[in-house]
Amino acid sequence: MGTLVLLSGGMDSAVAAAWAKRTLPPPYHALSVDYGSIHNERELSCARKIADLLGMEWHQASVVLPHGMASGLLKGHEWSQRLAEGEHARERGLPVSFVPARNAILLSLAAGLAYSLSLRHIVGGMHPGDNFGYPDCRQQFLQSMERALQLALDEYPLQFHFPYHTLLQGEGDAVEAKATVIRLAQHMDVLPLLKYTHTCYQGQYPPCGQCAACQLRAKAFERAGIADPLLTG
Numbered sequence: 001m002g003t004l005v006l007l008s009g010g011m012d013s014a015v016a017a018a019w020a021k022r023t024l025p026p027p028y029h030a031l032s033v034d035y036g037s038i039h040n041e042r043e044l045s046c047a048r049k050i051a052d053l054l055g056m057e058w059h060q061a062s063v064v065l066p067h068g069m070a071s072g073l074l075k076g077h078e079w080s081q082r083l084a085e086g087e088h089a090r091e092r093g094l095p096v097s098f099v100p101a102r103n104a105i106l107l108s109l110a111a112g113l114a115y116s117l118s119l120r121h122i123v124g125g126m127h128p129g130d131n132f133g134y135p136d137c138r139q140q141f142l143q144s145m146e147r148a149l150q151l152a153l154d155e156y157p158l159q160f161h162f163p164y165h166t167l168l169q170g171e172g173d174a175v176e177a178k179a180t181v182i183r184l185a186q187h188m189d190v191l192p193l194l195k196y197t198h199t200c201y202q203g204q205y206p207p208c209g210q211c212a213a214c215q216l217r218a219k220a221f222e223r224a225g226i227a228d229p230l231l232t233g
């Protein structure tokens with residue numbers, strides 16, 4: 001038994017972690033991974049704080065991705081400027097914020113740690129992929145990863161949980177999907193937790209307010225009719 005949450009330090013995984021504590025059995029652990037993104041440093045300090053507030057034991061991992069991995073989220077990549085300019089730019093049909101196979105990497109690390117700690121449940125804040133155009137958030141991929149990792153661990157009975165897949169069912173646009181996360185936080189009475197989440201692609205605190213992620217967060221709070229605790233202090 002026991003539960004491991006993939007905790008990035010963003011809103012989606014923070015609220016998913018709060019959901020996990022209400023829904024799944026203890027003990028509770030959280031895993032945060034530095035994969036070399038522009039915003040990892042700020043995100044990781046947020047993740048540590050959120051895990052602390054939720055009473056989860058925090059684990060950190062670092063992955064050095066090969067030079068040449070193409071994503072505007074990664075330090076030093078030429079696409080990062082396109083994210084900074086606030087456009088939802090695409091490359092080969094996918095957003096420039098897409099990190100190739102990121103969720104395959106993160107879920108593999110989580111499965112290995114869960115196995116080592118004898119935890120059965122793994123929770124992620126992934127949305128149904130089509131809201132954001134990330135194929136490694138789609139249900140078919142996530143279910144396949146669950147099965148692949150059970151096999152990798154000699155039929156260890158891992159169970160994956162993605163609360164937004166149930167709540168959103170692939171419907172709605174990206175703003176509505178984020179607004180749903182905010183409403184869930186309000187429903188669970190954990191809105192203050194969002195004060196400690198990080199969203200800005202630039203890794204800035206206070207957030208830049210200009211990048212695509214900052215703009216999406218602002219629109220989502222507006223849609224939900226709730227003030228952002230990060231900005232209101």
Ligand SMILES: [Zn+2]
Nearest residue numbers: 200208211214
């Ligand atoms: Zn920003």
